[in-house]
Structure formats: structure tokens, C-alpha cells
Amino acid sequence: MKQDLKRIAFHTLGCKLNYAETSTIARDFKQKNYEIVTFSDPADVYVLNTCTVTGNAERKCRKLIRQVRKRAPGAYVAVVGCYAELRAEEIAAIPGVDLVLGSADKFDLISRLAEHPKNGAPVILTSSGQDHLDYHASWSVGTRTRSFLKIQDGCDYNCSYCTIPMARGQSRNGSIAEVVAAAQVIIGQGSNEIVLTGVNIGDFGKSTGESLVDLLRSLESVEGLNRLRLSSIEPNLLTDEILELMTSSPKFCPHFHLPLQSGSDRILRLMKRRYPRDLYARRVNKIRRLLPDAFIAADVIVGFPGETDEDFHETVDFIKGLEISALHVFTYSERPGTSALALTGAVSTAERERRSRKLHELSVLKKQAFYDRAVGQTRTVLFESGSHGLLTGFTDNYIQVQVPGRGDLCNTLAEVKLTGRVEDILKGEMVQ
Ligand code: SF4
Numbered sequence: 433m434k435q436d437l438k439r440i441a442f443h444t445l446g447c448k449l450n451y452a453e454t455s456t457i458a459r460d461f462k463q464k465n466y467e468i469v470t471f472s473d474p475a476d477v478y479v480l481n482t483c484t485v486t487g488n489a490e491r492k493c494r495k496l497i498r499q500v501r502k503r504a505p506g507a508y509v510a511v512v513g514c515y516a517e518l519r520a521e522e523i524a525a526i527p528g529v530d531l532v533l534g535s536a537d538k539f540d541l542i543s544r545l546a547e548h549p550k551n552g553a554p555v556i557l558t559s560s561g562q563d564h565l566d567y568h569a570s571w572s573v574g575t576r577t578r579s580f581l582k583i584q585d586g587c588d589y590n591c592s593y594c595t596i597p598m599a600r601g602q603s604r605n606g607s608i609a610e611v612v613a614a615a616q617v618i619i620g621q622g623s624n625e626i627v628l629t630g631v632n633i634g635d636f637g638k639s640t641g642e643s644l645v646d647l648l649r650s651l652e653s654v655e656g657l658n659r660l661r662l663s664s665i666e667p668n669l670l671t672d673e674i675l676e677l678m679t680s681s682p683k684f685c686p687h688f689h690l691p692l693q694s695g696s697d698r699i700l701r702l703m704k705r706r707y708p709r710d711l712y713a714r715r716v717n718k719i720r721r722l723l724p725d726a727f728i729a730a731d732v733i734v735g736f737p738g739e740t741d742e743d744f745h746e747t748v749d750f751i752k753g754l755e756i757s758a759l760h761v762f763t764y765s766e767r768p769g770t771s772a773l774a775l776t777g778a779v780s781t782a783e784r785e786r787r788s789r790k791l792h793e794l795s796v797l798k799k800q801a802f803y804d805r806a807v808g809q810t811r812t813v814l815f816e817s818g819s820h821g822l823l824t825g826f827t828d829n830y831i832q833v834q835v836p837g838r839g840d841l842c843n844t845l846a847e848v849k850l851t852g853r854v855e856d857i858l859k860g861e862m863v864q
Contacts, residue, residue, distance in 0.1 A: 439467045441475040445492055446483025448629040448663050450513060452580040453538070454481045455572035457512075460542045471496075477508045479541065482515035484595050486765040490515050494526060501528035508550045512538035514599035517558050518769070524554040534558030535600050539568045565601040567639070571614050577816040577825075577843050578661070579623040583611050583647065584630030588638070589666075591693075592704045592772040593736065593764065596631055603632055604639040608647050615654050624814055624845055625659035625685075626651075633662065634669020645673045652681050658845060659814065659828065661685040664731070667692070667715045668707040679722045686726035687830040688719055689760075693733050695750025696743040702775060703736060709750055720755050725809070727802065727830035728756040732791055735764040735784030738777035744787050751794060757802035757830075759795035763788050796856075803853050806831055810863055813848045815841050824857075835860045 440461050444454040457479070458468055469475050478500045483489035493515055500509055510531040511523050517534035524532050530550050537544060537557040548555040559565055570582040584605040587597045606614075615626055628651075630636065636644040651660055660683050667690045678684040690712070694700050697708050719726050732747065751759065763784045766773060779787075806829075815825035818839030826832055827848070834857050835848055847863040 438465070439469050439473070439475040440477040440479065441469045441471045441473060442479045442481065443471040443496060444481045445489050446481075446485065446514065448580045448627060449570075449582055449585070449631065450481050450483060451576075452570040452572045452582045452629055453513075453568070454479075455575055455580075456568070456570040457481075457539065457541055464542060474504065475507060477510065477545065478504065479510045479512065481538070482511060482513040484514040484518050484599050484767070486762070487767075488765065490519070493523070497523075497526050497529060508545070510541060510545065512541060514596070517599045518595060520556040520558050524556050529554045532556045532558070536565050559601065565604070567604045567606055569606050569610055569614055571618055573618045573621045573623055577623075577814060578625045578627050579618045580629045580663075581611065581614055581618060581626050582606070582630060583628050584633050584636045587632040588635065589632060589706065590704055590771075592702065592775070593733065593767065593770055595767045595770060598769055600631055603635045605630070605636045605642075607640045608642050608650050611647060612650050612654060615651055615657060619654065619656040622843065624843060625661060626657065627661045627663055629663040632666060632669075633664070634666045644669075645671065645677055648674065648677055648684070652677075652683050657683060659683060659685055661687055662689070664689040664691060666690075666706070667712045670715055672718070675718060675722055682828075685828045685830070686723040687828070688726060688728045689731070690715065690728060691731040692751075693731060694736065694739070694743070695732075695747030696739070699736055699739055699743050699747075702738055703733070703772070713750075713754060716754050716756060725806065725829050727758070729758045729760060729830075730754070730756050731760045731762065733762045733764050734787040734791060735779040737764070737772055737775035737779065739764075739779055739787075740777070748790065748794065751791070751798075756798060758799045759791055761788050761791045761795065799856060800853065803831060803856070803858055806850050806858065807852055808850065810847055810849045812845055813860070814845050815843065818842055832857045833860050834858070835862055837862065 442454050442458050444450050482493045508530050509528050512533040516532045520532045536559045572580045586601040586603045588603045692712055811827040813825045813827050813833050815823045817824050822834050823837035824834050848860040849863055850858045850860045852859050
């Protein structure tokens with residue numbers, strides 16, 4: 433029975449990499465004359481690109497499936513990505529799900545959908561733990577001011593709390609030539625900023641015998657590229673060479689997202705992280721020396737099994753002593769199949785929440801101090817949105833700025849004098 437499916441809606445949970453991949457899959461449908469509608473619109477097909485990093489991300493997915501089933505009972509529902517790869521049966525058991533595609537098959541959604549019409553019996557296609565998955569280039573363009581460009585996938589690390597290697601397989605990457613070609617396409621479509629994304633981007637080059645610093649050199653010389661931003665990079669993989677290169681060109685945004693996870697070496701060992709906290713502090717200090725105005729954000733996990741009050745205080749004191757700009761605070765989430773599940777010393781939910789609140793408060797102070805230090809500076813801002821005569825955007829060093837201006841200046845770059853902070857945004861005026 434031929435299905436007349438012409439309107440399709442996508443919803444992405446999780447990371448920038450997922451957004452780049454959803455955008456790429458959606459382009460396949462656009463080329464086949466599907467109308468891409470928003471997830472709240474009526475559609476013939478609803479696609480959820482999922483995340484499995486926390487239990488909460490999975491709960492969100494199940495809730496969205498139930499919502500779609502309620503408002504569009506006849507629609508086709510496809511659930512793809514990391515959560516689908518690891519717990520396909522669980523998803524397929526939810527009434528209304530028609531197709532469950534794992535990390536590899538999600539890129540063939542358009543043909544899988546044609547092969548498996550809606551018939552009440554959900555179809556599951558996953559890589560079921562295969563390690564050697566193919567690499568699929570992906571990027572987002574036109575949907576947001578900043579474009580996410582995938583450069584690497586999978587991970588060879590085995591952090592004890594993490595399911596990503598199980599969901600996405602071994603580390604692999606596109607070649608420098610492929611990534612540069614994708615960047616040229618993105619620039620050709622009017623994007624002013626590219627954010628390089630992946631799972632463990634510091635490992636870029638492993639499957640092609642190349643390196644991240646060589647990729648950055650090649651991208652830096654791409655004509656028309658105004659801004660290049662790195663997404664999260666492991667501190668032990670942020671080399672001096674990369675830092676020195678990033679100091680050499682204004683195209684590199686002085687913005688670093690460096691996962692720390694804990695300020696206690698004992699906990700870092702239990703997490704199987706690949707650096708002692710001193711290495712982290714040396715990286716931060718090196719960045720500060722080379723790029724004094726750089727935005728440095730640190731991921732921290734609270735409530736990891738075995739984390740005592742002393743460990744937590746060590747983390748708080750360690751972070752207080754670091755010249756960083758903000759924290760991304762995550763509450764430890766038990767993940768099936770991870771080695772951390774075997775660890776003793778579980779931290780109560782109430783205590784996890786208390787520690788999370790404490791670090792959020794510290795992050796607010798760090799960020800306000802970083803923003804206050806920028807008042808009086810003139811920086812380049814990429815405007816992303818505009819309303820009520822105000823334009824909002826981000827500086828190269830990731831400060832959110834608001835200036836008086838017309839909405840049609842979105843996706844343009846301008847010099848802005850930063851004049852003062854109002855809560856967590858800086859006010860500014862355009863430099864004529
Ligand atoms: S580096 Fe660790 S936390 Fe990051 S994806 Fe790999 S295993 Fe997970």
C-alpha cells in the first residue's frame with residue numbers, strides 16, 4: 433500500500449551533533465519534496481532524534497511520543513538515534529511507534545520509511561553493538577544562525593558513567609577534505625559562524641591519519657569563513673599547538689568547553705577520566721595566558737557514586753581557584769551497562785540536588801564576574817534574534833549581548849561597545 437506521506441516534522445533531543453545529523457536527514461526529505469513542518473504542526477510523519485546521556489533525556493522522548501500519539505493518532509512515528517540504538521525494544525513497546533532506527537540506520541530513514549509502511553507492528557533496525565560503524569558527514573545550515581558541522585563521531589574512551597561509546601561506536605571522522613568541502617557549502621549558504629562538533633573532537637583524525645590542528649589550519653584558510661567555534665574538547669586533547677594556532681587568527685572564537693567532571697582526583701579515577709585535576713588547571717592557566725578574554729566553561733558531574741562531602745568540597749574549592757567563566761552542572765544519572773553502576777557509596781537524590789544547587793550558584797557568580805570584566809570592551813557580535821527594537825547575539829568569546837537595532841540585522845556581524853550588565857546579559861551600543 434503506497435503511503436502518501438508529504439509533511440514531516442523533526443524533533444532533536446541532546447547535543448549539537450544530534451542537531452547536525454537531524455538537519456542532514458531532513459535535507460534528504462526536502463530533496464524528495466517533503467514539506468518540513470514544525471513538531472507542533474500537523475504532520476504525516478514525526479521523527480524523534482534521541483539522546484541517552486541521562487535518564488531524563490529518555491523520559492523526554494517517551495513523553496513526546498505519547499503527546500504525538502494523542503494529537504496525531506494516525507501519523508507515522510519514527511524514533512532514531514542514541515536512545516533507539518541502546519533500548520529499541522523499550523521504545524517499540526510504546527503504542528504508536530512505527531519505526532526504531534539506531535545510530536547507523538537513522539541516516540537511511542527515507543528508504544527505511546518506504547520499506548516499512550505503518551501497519552501497527554513497529555520495526556526495529558539497530559547496529560546492536562557493532563563496533564565498526566560508518567562515518568556519515570552531517571551539518572546544520574539555515575535553521576539557526578550558527579551552523580553545527582560534524583567532524584567526528586563515536587568515542588574510544590571508557591568513562592565509567594558514559595553510554596555514548598555503546599550508542600555511537602568507535603571514534604571515526606571525516607577527512608579534512610570532506611570537512612572543508614562541507615564548510616564551503618555552509619558558508620555558501622550565508623552562515624557566518626561554524627561550530628565544530630562531534631563526540632570526542634580532540635580525537636579527530638584517528639581514522640584518517642590526520643589531526644585536529646591540521647583540520648583547524650585548513651578551515652582557517654577557507655574563504656568567507658568569519659567565525660569558527662569549537663564545541664566540547666577533552667582537556668588532555670587540547671594541545672599547546674591547537675591553542676597557539678587559535679591565538680594566531682581572529683577567526684577562532686576564544687571559547688573553550690572543557691569537561692572537568694570532578695575536582696577530586698580520587699573521583700576522576702573512579703570516573704576513568706584521562707587526566708588528573710592538575711592537568712586541567714594547567715590547561716585553564718595556559719588559555720588565560722594566551723587568550724585572557726576567552727570564555728571557559730567546565731562540565732561537572734555531582735553525586736557520582738562514592739563522592740563524599742570531602743570530595744565535593746575539593747571540587748568546589750578547586751573550581752573557585754580556577755579562572756573559568758561558567759559551569760555546566762550535571763547530576764549523576766545511573767546508566768544501564770556502565771561500569772559506574774558497580775561502584776558503592778551511592779549519593780542520595782536530595783544530596784545530589786543540594787550539590788547541584790551549590791555549583792549552579794557558583795556558576796552564576798563566575799559568569800557575572802566574567803561578564804563584568806568585559807564591560808568597556810568593544811567586541812564583534814553575531815546577531816541571532818531581534819524584537820521590540822532590540823537585537824540579541826553573542827560575542828566571539830560567547831557573551832550574550834543586547835543592543836538597540838532592527839531585526840533585519842540578524843545573522844550579521846557588528847562591532848559593539850559593551851556598556852553594562854543587566855542580570856545575565858550585557859547591554860551595548862553599535863560602533864559606527
Ligand atoms: S570522552 Fe568519556 S564522557 Fe566523553 S563521550 Fe567518551 S566515554 Fe563519554
